[in-house]
Amino acid sequence: MKAKNGSMVAYDGEMAFKKLSGGGEGIRGMVTRRITGEQMTVMEVRGQGTCWFADRASEINLVGLQGDKLYVESSNFLAADAGLRTGTSFTGTRGASQGNGLFTTTVEGHGQVAIMSDGPAVALRVSASYPLTVDPGAYVAHQGNLRQSFQSGVTFRTLLGEGGGEAFQIRFEGDGLVYVQPSERNTIAGDV
Amino acid sequence: MSTVHHDPSTLPADDNVNPYTFCVELKGSQWFLQKGKMIAYYGTIDFNGIGHGRLDRLVRTSFHSPLHASDWVVAEGSGKMLLADRAFDVNSYDLEDGNLTIRSGNLLAFQPSLALKQSIVPGFLTLIGTGKFVAASNGPVVFMEPPIRVDPQALVGWADCPSPCHHYDHGYMTGLMGGLRAMTGLGGASGEEHQFEFVGAGTVLLQSSEALMAEQTTGAPPQQAGVPGSGAPGAQGGRSGVPGLPGQLGDLQRRFGL
Numbered sequence: 001m002k003a004k005n006g007s008m009v010a011y012d013g014e015m016a017f018k019k020l021s022g023g024g025e026g027i028r029g030m031v032t033r034r035i036t037g038e039q040m041t042v043m044e045v046r047g048q049g050t051c052w053f054a055d056r057a058s059e060i061n062l063v064g065l066q067g068d069k070l071y072v073e074s075s076n077f078l079a080a081d082a083g084l085r086t087g088t089s090f091t092g093t094r095g096a097s098q099g100n101g102l103f104t105t106t107v108e109g110h111g112q113v114a115i116m117s118d119g120p121a122v123a124l125r126v127s128a129s130y131p132l133t134v135d136p137g138a139y140v141a142h143q144g145n146l147r148q149s150f151q152s153g154v155t156f157r158t159l160l161g162e163g164g165g166e167a168f169q170i171r172f173e174g175d176g177l178v179y180v181q182p183s184e185r186n187t188i189a190g191d192v
Numbered sequence: 193m194s195t196v197h198h199d200p201s202t203l204p205a206d207d208n209v210n211p212y213t214f215c216v217e218l219k220g221s222q223w224f225l226q227k228g229k230m231i232a233y234y235g236t237i238d239f240n241g242i243g244h245g246r247l248d249r250l251v252r253t254s255f256h257s258p259l260h261a262s263d264w265v266v267a268e269g270s271g272k273m274l275l276a277d278r279a280f281d282v283n284s285y286d287l288e289d290g291n292l293t294i295r296s297g298n299l300l301a302f303q304p305s306l307a308l309k310q311s312i313v314p315g316f317l318t319l320i321g322t323g324k325f326v327a328a329s330n331g332p333v334v335f336m337e338p339p340i341r342v343d344p345q346a347l348v349g350w351a352d353c354p355s356p357c358h359h360y361d362h363g364y365m366t367g368l369m370g371g372l373r374a375m376t377g378l379g380g381a382s383g384e385e386h387q388f389e390f391v392g393a394g395t396v397l398l399q400s401s402e403a404l405m406a407e408q409t410t411g412a413p414p415q416q417a418g419v420p421g422s423g424a425p426g427a428q429g430g431r432s433g434v435p436g437l438p439g440q441l442g443d444l445q446r447r448f449g450l
Contacts, residue, residue: 118279120210122210126199127199134232180231182213
């Protein structure tokens with residue numbers, strides 16, 4: 001399986017760890033990651049036994065994928081089954097508002113993915129009848145067929161320092177799941 | 193755990209989703225909310241700063257903390273809204289015609305049926321009236337009955353107690369050696385020589401860790417004689433929030449009469 005470099009804390013049985021240059025995405029993936037700045041160092045874990053992964057005591061959430069695509073920030077990615085393909089995709093203005101860059105990591109295929117969050121993530125279902133709005137600082141990952149749009153509530157009042165405090169939001173429409181964490185990263189928009 | 197997928201019909205109304213996330217249901221109603229504590233919402237909800245003209249009446253009746261006005265917003269509309277704060281434990285509490293004083297950084301949200309007032313104790317806010325509010329704490333909250341002495345860092349708030357005051361273990365603190373001991377930790381300072389003391393009827397809320405919430409700088413109370421924390425003559429020193437702990441130079445200076 002693939003895991004974030006250095007996230008192994010313990011194992012029993014026989015294990016071999018190998019750094020995967022370019023996240024095992026081949027030359028093209030490597031170049032894309034270098035260009036987009038969505039860097040992720042991944043290692044390949046091979047062998048038999050049990051292996052425990054952890055990173056800075058952050059909460060770990062398991063997401064099962066059945067042929068759909070999970071979008072997750074590389075900083076929130078912990079481990080994935082080897083059968084899953086990882087890649088990079090463009091997030092547009094959402095990435096900019098999160099302060100995490102304009103690109104995000106995608107995981108595709110069948111299997112389990114472990115993602116990290118500050119506090120246990122809450123999975124929120126989005127469907128046609130109920131769209132969801134999320135604070136960019138609390139967004140962790142999403143999966144399914146979702147359209148995201150960026151909402152900005154910046155008005156002249158924000159400039160006067162009397163903004164609503166939630167000036168930037170991401171709106172998800174379509175069908176899928178959004179994972180949010182009970183904590184906010186520091187974003188550019190955090191204090192507006 | 194993430195096998196539970198929430199949607200608006202499964203999310204609780206005005207209750208915890210998990211120990212760290214709280215869900216508020218709005219049906220055309222309003223809630224006061226500290227800035228940036230909303231993590232997601234379903235439905236249509238507007239967030240407006242306290243200074244918003246249309247909210248003047250609401251602010252006049254239930255918001256009496258001009259120093260904190262820039263940290264608070266009013267959420268109104270209909271839908272379900274999730275609140276969380278730095279992955280700390282959050283809980284809601286009901287007040288019935290009561291009063292409760294809480295560290296300003298710990299309060300997340302409250303219903304406008306409560307009135308928020310700045311406490312005389314710097315860095316604390318008092319809620320008066322009837323309604324629900326949401327507060328965060330590092331670790332679960334413990335409720336204690338006075339008389340009790342508590343560690344300053346573990347104090348979250350108190351309800352109905354008329355007498356929060358400082359308590360020093362005096363024998364340990366007096367004289368030059370006591371001061372040095374408190375300042376350097378040499379010679380057996382336990383770090384617990386100073387407590388807050390509560391007596392009388394009421395409830396004291398403690399968190400089960402000594403990690404404080406980061407407090408926002410909120411300016412100073414009006415410069416008037418007799419107003420604690422205002423820095424005006426006759427008032428306490430300008431240090432707001434944490435009252436002087438033993439071992440800080442300020443105390444030593446006073447001890448030596450400097």
